[in-house]
Amino acid sequence: MLKSEVARNYPFLRPAFSRRGFVTFKFAEGVKPDEGFSLEAVFARTWGFCFGRVPASDWQVAANEVWAKVANIPVGWIHVWPRDTSPPGRSEPEKPWPAEISQIQQVLMEHAPTKAIPPNVSQESTPCPPGVWVLDCVVVEPTEWWIGIHRAGSLESRYPGGRFPIVLPEYAVSRAYLKIEEALRWSGFKIPANARWAELGSAPGGASQALLDRGYEVLGVDPAEMHPLVLSHPKFTHLRRRTPQAPRRAFRKVRWLAADINAAPNYTLDAVESIVTYPQVNIRGMILTLKLPNWQLAENIPEYMERIRSWGYNIVKARHLWNNRQEVCVAALMKPFRRKPSHS
Numbered sequence: 001m002l003k004s005e006v007a008r009n010y011p012f013l014r015p016a017f018s019r020r021g022f023v024t025f026k027f028a029e030g031v032k033p034d035e036g037f038s039l040e041a042v043f044a045r046t047w048g049f050c051f052g053r054v055p056a057s058d059w060q061v062a063a064n065e066v067w068a069k070v071a072n073i074p075v076g077w078i079h080v081w082p083r084d085t086s087p088p089g090r091s092e093p094e095k096p097w098p099a100e101i102s103q104i105q106q107v108l109m110e111h112a113p114t115k116a117i118p119p120n121v122s123q124e125s126t127p128c129p130p131g132v133w134v135l136d137c138v139v140v141e142p143t144e145w146w147i148g149i150h151r152a153g154s155l156e157s158r159y160p161g162g163r164f165p166i167v168l169p170e171y172a173v174s175r176a177y178l179k180i181e182e183a184l185r186w187s188g189f190k191i192p193a194n195a196r197w198a199e200l201g202s203a204p205g206g207a208s209q210a211l212l213d214r215g216y217e218v219l220g221v222d223p224a225e226m227h228p229l230v231l232s233h234p235k236f237t238h239l240r241r242r243t244p245q246a247p248r249r250a251f252r253k254v255r256w257l258a259a260d261i262n263a264a265p266n267y268t269l270d271a272v273e274s275i276v277t278y279p280q281v282n283i284r285g286m287i288l289t290l291k292l293p294n295w296q297l298a299e300n301i302p303e304y305m306e307r308i309r310s311w312g313y314n315i316v317k318a319r320h321l322w323n324n325r326q327e328v329c330v331a332a333l334m335k336p337f338r339r340k341p342s343h344s
């Protein structure tokens with residue numbers, strides 16, 4: 001999926017070495033990347049400029065070789081992570097990485113020629129400062145590291161492997177808690193503390209819980225039963241209907257919309273469109289899960305995003321989140337936010 005996405009959007013990149021969960025590309029002959037080159041790809045969790053492979057049967061020797069490769073870069077942080085060997089859509093984002101990962105980070109730190117890297121930080125849970133150059137060490141095999149660099153920018157690029165340290169609370173009633181929490185962090189949207197949300201496809205209620213935990217109000221739209229823990233929350237309201245049967249007036253005060261309906265993308269998009277284009281409804285931002293009943297549908301993601309833009313959302317981005325199964329997440333924002341004219 002990543003390869004066909006890159007072939008479509010970056011015709012000057014050629015596939016090079018790859019393994020499941022780790023892909024490299026080469027610039028076509030004669031092509032030099034612009035200074036601000038940035039790879040935007042739904043199926044890339046993180047990316048960097050590759051400096052090649054380092055054999056690592058002896059970590060001390062390997063660490064010296066790593067630093068020799070990036071000698072000209074003012075590295076200020078180190079990210080080490082293993083390639084994700086899970087089949088597509090089956091990642092296990094909460095599983096801690098093997099102990100050797102932090103050991104490798106330690107060895108790299110000890111051999112660093114610079115004092116710029118703060119010691120004793122947990123690289124998995126501490127985001128690096130924005131703007132620093134990060135040394136990327138991807139453990140493709142325990143004895144084979146691949147080295148790269150990237151400049152920290154977006155929040156996900158400040159964590160190794162683009163993976164946010166999100167813990168599923170014990171009381172969470174579904175794993176959708178993790179999914180929406182990851183989506184909200186990745187979106188970077190500044191959502192006011194007292195935001196009013198509606199979620200289409202809210203049962204049993206993990207995602208609603210995450211929104212409630214952030215202090216938001218939630219209108220859950222779902223014909224299925226909500227978990228009692230969610231239902232009893234003072235800021236939660238259940239509209240026990242399918243979206244097409246939900247009265248539009250219920251959305252009048254809602255400004256943020258989430259959707260996690262188990263149906264094909266065009267069904268979800270029809271349901272969302274019927275709400276956001278309704279005259280008295282003003283939705284500022286959205287977090288949508290688009291299920292892909294088959295992976296072939298990934299080819300249509302640009303089309304889905306275009307459809308969302310046509311409703312007036314000028315910031316639209318898509319990502320296959322760490323917590324996504326056979327689905328992708330689309331975040332959309334209208335900035336600046338303009339209410340529809342009222343004709344009361």
Ligand SMILES: C[S@@+](CC[C@H](N)C(=O)[O-])C[C@H]1O[C@@H](n2cnc3c(N)ncnc32)[C@H](O)[C@@H]1O
Pocket residue numbers: 173174175176177200201202203204205206207208221222223224241242243244260261262263271
């Ligand atoms: C993946 S589950 C949602 C999980 C939920 N977001 C959570 O946090 O636990 C999909 C839900 O979509 C609901 N659904 C299916 N068609 C729907 C529709 N037309 N309108 C609203 N909900 C719908 C199903 O009843 C089901 O509960």
